[in-house]
Amino acid sequence: xxxxxxASSADLADRPQTLEVLAxxxxxxxxxxxxxxxxxxxxxxxxxxxxxxxxxxxxxxLEKLREHTTKxxxxxxxxxxxxxxxxxxxxxxxxxxxxHDNTAALIEERGIEDWESEFARFPRFAKGAExxxxxxxxxxxxxxxxxxxLGPTRGPLVLDHVGRGHTEGDIVxxxxxxxxxxxxxxxxxxxxxxxGDGFHREWSTSTLDRVREYGAEVLIGGRGPxxxxxxxxxxxxxxxxxxxxxxxxxxxxxxxxxxxxxxAFAAAHDALVDRYGQWAIFQxxxxxxxxxxxxxxxxxxxxxxxxxERDRALWDRLQR
Numbered sequence: 196x197x198x199x200x201x202a203s204s205a206d207l208a209d210r211p212q213t214l215e216v217l218a219x220x221x222x223x224x225x226x227x228x229x230x231x232x233x234x235x236x237x238x239x240x241x242x243x244x245x246x247x248x249x250x251x252x253x254x255x256x257l258e259k260l261r262e263h264t265t266k267x268x269x270x271x272x273x274x275x276x277x278x279x280x281x282x283x284x285x286x287x288x289x290x291x292x293x294x295h296d297n298t299a300a301l302i303e304e305r306g307i308e309d310w311e312s313e314f315a316r317f318p319r320f321a322k323g324a325e326x327x328x329x330x331x332x333x334x335x336x337x338x339x340x341x342x343x344x345l346g347p348t349r350g351p352l353v354l355d356h357v358g359r360g361h362t363e364g365d366i367v368x369x370x371x372x373x374x375x376x377x378x379x380x381x382x383x384x385x386x387x388x389x390x391g392d393g394f395h396r397e398w399s400t401s402t403l404d405r406v407r408e409y410g411a412e413v414l415i416g417g418r419g420p421x422x423x424x425x426x427x428x429x430x431x432x433x434x435x436x437x438x439x440x441x442x443x444x445x446x447x448x449x450x451x452x453x454x455x456x457x458x459a460f461a462a463a464h465d466a467l468v469d470r471y472g473q474w475a476i477f478q479x480x481x482x483x484x485x486x487x488x489x490x491x492x493x494x495x496x497x498x499x500x501x502x503x504e505r506d507r508a509l510w511d512r513l514q515r
Contacts, residue, residue: 201510202316202479209319214259215421218373220349222263223415224256228386228475230279233377233415234260235370238346240269244368244377246283246331248314251323253283270343272354273333274379274417275362276301277392278313279320284331293341294333295356297364305500306330315503316479357381358402359394361417363497365402369409376409376428380417384431386475388438391483392498395491399439407432418475441466446488460485460513482513 210227217223220236233244241264247253257268271289273281276298284292307330314321335341343352350372357367361380368377380389381402390398407429414422414431422431445466449459463485471477486509487498499505 199478199514201507203476204316204318206317206479207319212259214263216263217375217413217415217421218370220264221370221373221375222260223377223421224259225415225420228418231415231418231421232256233368234264235345235352235368236264236266236349237269237343237352238348239266241266242270242272242343242345242352242368243268243287243289244272245274245379246271246281246287248279248317248320249283249323250286250326250328251283252320253286257286272366272368273298273331274367274377274381275365276306276309277362277380278306278310279317280379281331282310282324282327285326285328291335292331292333293335293337293354295364295366296336296338297356298362298366299333299336299364301362301364302330302332308500308502311503312501312506316506355405357405358397360398360402361388361390362392363394367406367409369411374410374412375415376406376411376413377415378406378417381406382414382416382431382435383474384414384416384419384422384434386416386418387471387477387480388435389476389480389483390439390442391480391487391501393484393487395439395443395488399436399443403432403436438467438471441470442484442488443492446485447492450489450492456486456489457513459489463488482509485513 210229212226215223222234224232235242268287268289271287271292273294339356341354345352353369354366365381411428414428422428442463445463446459449462
């Protein structure tokens with residue numbers, strides 16, 4: 196394999212953005228493989244889903260959203276703790292920031308390290324980083340389910356923790372009246388999975404089974420295009436499951452033979468590249484994915500905290 200530039204350090208070009216109106220008052224902004232973001236109108240307020248990496252980036256999204264609605268942002272929902280999803284929160288002036296209990300704990304445990312790590316991996320997302328006032332801390336947390344009443348004409352917005360997956364604290368946002376599901380990075384459509392903080396075995400089984408049970412007709416994953424239609428939604432879920440299963444099989448096979456992490460990386464690359472190699476951030480994610488899968492299969496229950504130093508050492512070890 197040809198050595199790759201570190202993570203996304205060489206990926207400096209801005210991505211074209213597309214704002215889709217998915218239903219009355221339901222919006223998604225996609226960006227050609229960059230993190231997706233969304234918003235849902237209540238009768239007299241807005242719920243925003245995800246915050247982006249900096250207040251500057253978030254304000255650009257809000258300018259687009261204000262072309263459709265000028266209602267104030269009452270709730271900002273964070274699907275998980277990763278820096279490129281949460282550090283733009285200050286731009287929203289939200290009344291409340293909502294996340295899972297585990298996400299709040301992870302921000303305290305490893306938020307600073309994740310901030311430093313992710314901005315080194317994604318320098319393009321760090322534009323305007325000087326406007327970040329500090330870690331984003333949720334003001335409302337929950338363990339299993341939280342329902343927001345959008346008003347009599349719009350129905351409920353249901354926030355669910357469907358199990359461990361991309362992190363310990365992933366939540367989805369479900370609009371049962373419209374059958375629209377925002378999944379964060381639990382599902383990716385035409386984008387590789389980042390699993391460096393994941394729980395592959397639970398994610399690939401019970402967590403994705405829960406996602407499937409919604410029967411969504413529209414799905415907005417963490418990256419990639421919006422998925423329309425039940426058949427396409429099912430395909431997005433199953434391609435996510437396949438990535439995780441193939442990764443575990445490749446890494447586990449090397450472990451069972453007494454092989455090395457380097458051999459596991461090569462085996463995982465060979466197993467996944469034909470199906471997923473052209474997708475956004477595949478080369479970026481794979482070393483971190485393999486390292487976490489290796490740890491998980493070795494009995495390390497919780498992900499080891501990533502730092503810029505650990506990132507670089509792993510990259511240099513596996514990308515020779």
